[in-house]
Amino acid sequence: MAIADFLLRPIGIIRSSLTDRHAAPKQGHEGAPDAWVEIDPQYAGGLLGLEEGAEVILITWLHESDREVLRVRPRRDPNRAITGVFNTRSPDRPNPLGLHRVTIREINGSQLKVGPLEAIDGTPVVDIKRVLTNCHDS
Numbered sequence: 001m002a003i004a005d006f007l008l009r010p011i012g013i014i015r016s017s018l019t020d021r022h023a024a025p026k027q028g029h030e031g032a033p034d035a036w037v038e039i040d041p042q043y044a045g046g047l048l049g050l051e052e053g054a055e056v057i058l059i060t061w062l063h064e065s066d067r068e069v070l071r072v073r074p075r076r077d078p079n080r081a082i083t084g085v086f087n088t089r090s091p092d093r094p095n096p097l098g099l100h101r102v103t104i105r106e107i108n109g110s111q112l113k114v115g116p117l118e119a120i121d122g123t124p125v126v127d128i129k130r131v132l133t134n135c136h137d138s
Contacts, residue, residue, distance in 0.1 A: 008061065009126070010040070010061065010124035010125060011039060011040055011043040011046070011125055011126060011128070012037050012038050012039040012040055012043070012124075013037075013038050013122060013123065013124055013125060014036070014038075014117065014120070014121060014122065014123040014124075015035060015036040015037075015038055015121060016033065016036075016117065016119060016120060016121040016123075017033050017035070017121070018033065018035070018119070018120045018121060019120055020120070021064045021091070021120050024119075024120055027089070027118060028100060028101070028102065028115070028116035028117055028118045029116060030118070031116075032115070032116035032118040033115060034105055034113055034114065034115030034117065035117040035119065036111050036113050036114075037058065037111065037112040037113075037114055037125055037128075038111050039112070041110055043110075044109070044110035047128075050104060050112070050130070051104065051107070052104050052105065052106060053103065053104065054103070054104045054130065054131075055101060055102070055103050055104075055130075055131035056101075056102060056103075056104060056114070056128050057099055057100065057102075057128070057129045057130075057131060058098070058099075058100040058102055058114065058117070058125055058127075058128055059097055059098065059099060059100075059125070059126050059128070060097070060098035060100065060119050060123045060125050060126065061096065061098070061123070062096035062097070062119075062123065063123060063124060064091075064120070065091045065092050065093065066092040067092075067094055067095070068094075069090070069092035069093060070084060070085055070093075070094075071085065072088055072090045072092060074090070097126070098119060098123070100117055100118065100119060102115055102116065102117050103115065112128075
């Protein structure tokens with residue numbers, strides 16, 4: 001099976017007080033702060049309809065990840081059995097996409113304040129998807 005490579009273009013970047021990947025919470029609900037998402041002006045039109053209080057999924061590129069890792073101990077816990085990365089939320093994986101369910105706290109032009117967000121400062125954002133509340137949402 002031949003699979004072609006493809007290109008992801010960042011649409012924005014995370015601006016956060018978190019700067020050390022290993023010191024950051026593993027999940028947003030584990031004490032992560034709010035952060036700003038700066039959207040590139042060419043993609044700002046895609047924010048139309050988003051509002052404060054809305055829940056969205058940020059899809060990020062975990063740029064400090066090790067793309068060669070296939071097996072890990074979940075949460076780096078030596079008491080846990082080694083398992084495949086596809087069975088975990090580990091940032092170390094062949095395609096280090098991060099999924100972050102956050103709430104929009106504030107909108108300022110092409111910037112979104114969201115939270116809680118465990119992604120570190122400088123993390124590229126590759127997409128934003130609204131959380132669906134029922135099957136009739138688009």
